[in-house]
Amino acid sequence: MSNALVLQSDFGLSDGAVSAMYGVAHTVDPSIPLFDLTHDIPPYNIWEGSYRLLQTVPYWPENTVFVSVVDPGVGSDRKSVVVKTGSNHFIVTPDNGTLTHIHHSIGIIEARIIDEQKNRLPKAGASHTFHGRDIYAYTGARLASHTISFEEVGPIYSIDSIILLPLFEASLSHGVLTGMIDILDIRFGNVWTNISRELFLDLGMQYGDSAEVLIENDNKKVYKNFMTYGRSFADLCIGEPLVYINSLDNLAIAINQGSFAEVYSIGTGSNWRISLRKAPKIIYE
Structure with missing residues (x-):
């Protein structure tokens, strides 16, 4: 049985972007339990994307897979990663600061770079502007459906290399x-x-x-x-x-x-x- 797949983005719902991500997930496995965290993150607001993960992740069953796409650097050399949290959840996301609050409050126990040669939507074409569909939703669905294991996502990525936004301790x-x-x-x-x-x-x-x-x-x-x-x-x-x-x-x-x-x-x-x-x-x- 597939684990739940939970999607977050700054895409909004006024066009077909989120629906396309749903379609990719269901193409991988039509039985995947698919949910939305939110798609109303203000455009490019990595900070809010980071916090909404912290607000939500701990309340889901272990092994739930989260896909978080707030990605102003899409198509650049920023890394695409999957991390396993201290609460035994998985997060598929660009490594651009989105993991800040999770890293600080829950902890990350392992990270892997997505091997885009193996974990990219077939026939996605040459587009480099919709990684939410072509890489993150696809990889997240493959992980949630047990089509691939966490180890098959790609090579290990140093936790110390994860990009973090500045925080101020109370x-x-x-x-x-x-x-x-x-x-x-x-x-x-x-x-x-x-x-x-x-x-x-x-x-x-x-x-x-x-x-x-x-x-x-x-x-x-x-x-x-x-x-x-x-x-x-x-x-x-x-x-x-x-x-x-x-x-x-x-x-x-x-x-x-x-x-x-x-x-x-x-x-x-x-x-x-x-x-x-x-x-x-x-x-x-």
């Missing part, structure tokens, strides 16, 4: 917690950070306490204000900002029934920093 110093904005909860405009719940609670925060929040982009202040630490959005009135713990057990901030990211033009990446400190309680006499 830390707590002198009562100030600092991290980066990892990603946006796109549909609702919430801001997700890389600050773990455990590190946040080291501030001594309790539900209902206030935190002073500072957001900077390349050291330029974008936002500074006080907000309440809430268990959920229902703890605050509509329109109020809050600090909360998101579904990945990390710190996030939001506006109840509003888009914090849109209101304050928030972005993502290691140059977007967030700092918090516990606000002192004011006692009126």
